Amino acid sequence: MVQIPDSVSKYTNVYDVLKERGFIEQCTNEEEVRDMLGREKIKFYIGFDPTADSLHIGHFMQTIIMMYMQKYGHTPIVLIGGGTTMVGDPSGRTDMRKMMTQEQIQENGRKFVKLFERYLDFDQGYEYYGHQPTDGPDAPVQNKEPEPGKAICVDNAKWLLQLNYVEFVREIGRHFSVNEMLRAECYKQRLEKGLSFLEFNYMLMQSYDFYVMSHDLDCKMQFGGNDQWSNILGGIDLVRRKDQKTVYGLTFSLLTNYEGKKMGKTGKGTLWLNPEKTSPYEFYQYWRNVNDADVEKCLRMLTFLPMDEVRRLASLPGEEINHAKEVLAFEVTKLVHGEEEAIKAQEGARAAFEDGTSIENMPTTKMDVSDFEGDGIGVLTLMCNVGLASSNSDARRTVEQGGLTVQDQKITDPKTMITQDMFNAEGKLIMRKGKKVYHVIDIK
C-alpha cells in the first residue's frame, strides 16, 4: 500500500496541510472545521460515481486527500455511488449522461474499490448493513463501528434503490425548495439546454446520502470537487433539518491548468489510472510534458515531496525546469503504477529522447517473423496494426508528411515494405511517429 512520508509537511493539523498544499477551495466554516480536525478524529466521506471502469486523475486527487486525512487519524468513508449513478449528476455538464445499466454500474464500482485499496487502509471486516429511516421497535440491525482510523466503503445503492417514491418525497423532498435549487450554480448551464426531472433529483439523492452517513455512521464532513458545492450544501441543510445536527462541507479545487482547463485530458481522451487504458509510459509522458506554469501546482497536489522541495523545483529557471518535470512525472507515475513501472517509463523516455540506446522500455508489439518474410508487410498496414495510426489514410498522411522514421531512416513513400532484413540483430525494429511516439516491433 502506498503511504505518505512524514516529511510531507511540518503541520500537525491536517487542515493546515491541505491548505498548504493548495487543495482547499471552499469550506462551510473554516475556523470550526480547522478546530474540529485538530481536536478530534472524525469520519468524513467522499462520493464516487462509477460512471467508467477506471478511476481518472480527478479521482486520484480526491484519493490523495483521503490519504492525508487517514494519515492524520481520521476515518475516510468511500461512498460508491451505485445508486446515484442510476440517475446521473448534471453538475457542470451541458448534456445528459448516458444511462447505464445496474450491472455495469456495479461492475465499475468493484473496480473502483480495488484501486482505492492501494491507497487507503481499509477495515476489511466492515460491512454496512443498511439504513432504515425509522428507529422504531423493529429497528434495523445496528451498524458496527469501523475500526478507528481505518477506511470503510459503502455503496448508496444499498439505501437509494429500495426507496419508496411517495415516502421519499414526503420525508426528504419537502425540505427542498425548488426555487433555491434552480438558483444553484450547478444547474445554470443546464437550464439553458434543458434538464430532465431525472437529473433534477440528483441533488436530493446526494443530500440524502449525507443524511444517511451522518445519521447512521456519525459522519461529520463531506468532501468533494468544487463542482459539488451545491450538492454538499443540500446535504448539510437536510441533516440540520432532520436531525438538528451540524455537519460540514469542504470542496477542493479541480485540477486545472494555467488556462483554467481541466487537466488529465489527452488527445485520445481521459488520462486513466488503469494501465490497460493508459499505459504507464503514456501516463509518465503526460506529466513530463505539463506546461511550465503548472509544474508547481502538480508537484504540490500530486506528489508528497516536502513543500521546500516543491518550491525549489518549481522555480528552476529556463531549461532546468525540465528536471522538475522529470521529478513530477516520476513521482506521480510511482504513486499510480509503482516504482518499477515508473523507472521503466522514465528510462524509456530518456532513451527515446536523450541517448537513444535502450529500447527495452518502449511500447512493444511482438509479431511473427513470417509476417516479414519475402515481400514483407506494408508500412501503412503495420502502423495500423500496432496502433501508430488509426486508419490506413491516417498512416498514409503521417508518412507523406515526413512523420515516420523506421530504424532512424525517414520513410516518405507510403508503399514502402517492411521486411525481415530491416530488423536489427536482436530481431527488433524501432518505429517513431512524430517526435515523441515510439514503438518497437519484436519478432523474436
Add this chain to the structure above:
RNA sequence: GGAGGAGUGCCCGAGUGGCUAAAGGGGGCGGACUGUAAAUCCGUUGGCUUCGCCUACAAUGGUUCGAAUCCAUUCUCCUCCA
C-alpha cells in the same frame, strides 16, 4: 395539447438544388522553431486496393439528369402559449 424553430464532420458553426468531402474556428495529427514546455508559423484532418473509387449533412421514403439543400413520414431537442 396548440403555435413556431432546430438537428451538418471529433466539437462549435456556415451553407438553403449542380462550382460541396462541405467555408470559418476549436481540437487532433505532421513539420519548422525549441527545453520532450508554452507562444508562434506552415501543412493536414471521412474511409479505401489513393492521379481513381466508396460512404457521408438526425432516420426512412420520394421529387429531380442532379439533393445537406425541395416534399412526406418518423425520431430528438429548443422557444412561446396551455
